[in-house]
Amino acid sequence: MGRLPCCDKNGLKKGPWTPEEDTKLIQYIQMQGPGNWRTLPKNAGLQRCGKSCRLRWTNYLRPDIKRGRFSFEEEETIIQLHSVLGNKWSAIAARLPGRTDNEIKNYWNTHIRKRLLRMGIDPVTHDRRLDLLDISSLLNSPQLNLSNLLRLQTLLNPEALRLALNLLPTHTENPDILLQKLQENQLLNSQPQNQVPMIQPNQFDNIITQQIPNMSQSLQDDMGQVFQNNLSDQGLNSNLPSFASGIPDQIGVDLSSDNSSFDQSFNSNSSNNNSHNLGFDSVLSTPLINGSTEDERDQSFCSNLFKFEIPEGLDFDDFM
């Protein structure tokens, strides 16, 4: 049994809409209003099913549709709303004037999702996922920084870190080989973090002393600066937001006890965090201004994403 189809498929046109069809649909709705979508095609003289007309109107022909590229602020708003609302595209679209749920969904799947993955952020949970992080892009930096790589040992998959340590001497001689090996390792090493046995601090010291005994302090310091910058830029700080609070428990290390410049980076972000109220009011009132490069967006996404917090007492029913 089941419901009757929304239209008789026989003889009805599918595929891209022609300008003539668009005109017919627009003129009809402007005069009559959409009314009953099932009867609209016949009344408007269209060989389309009602659902197709409805989708065409709501996703493309509506006069309040905003065309063109998403602004940086719109993207940020989408990410922040998605972290709260999930795949409720219509709810997200309701807070982005002129944007449709379908458009946002497509944009999410083709742009934002990929970007989050590239930055090591799970696009579903919005948790940081260091097993997803494109470590090769970090290590490919001309300012590759070992010292902070070593500090990263509390966060990184130990196997990935071990490989990186093995490759570091190679990096100065042949960066291409390093990058190639890292990429190979990323392909192989896709298991979730919490399935990886953690290296204890003393074990890590052994790795350091056994595998890179001749590393100079200056080189370590140089490398430390790069990773410090990369991490602070990408929001990898210890002051985790509510939706990314799993990491400290998983690593079992008190980051705040590390009296390092790395920690200072955390604190600077922390103070920054406190100075920004990024609750829902701020999300919904995000100003829309255009213009950013892809790379700038990458960095800003992270820096702002992890600042976003769900206000206490927020009633989600208000948004649904």
Next chain:
DNA sequence: AAACAGTGCAACCGCTCTGAC
């Protein structure tokens, strides 16, 4: 210049959910 691969996006499909009757 042509062939090919990758990407982005409009549009569709099938299904579920919701509210009106």
Next chain:
DNA sequence: TGTCAGAGCGGTTGCACTGTT
């Protein structure tokens, strides 16, 4: 309570465009 239309969603397809070989 059941039926129906509309809305919404995830997934997918097809095509145009772009970059690469």
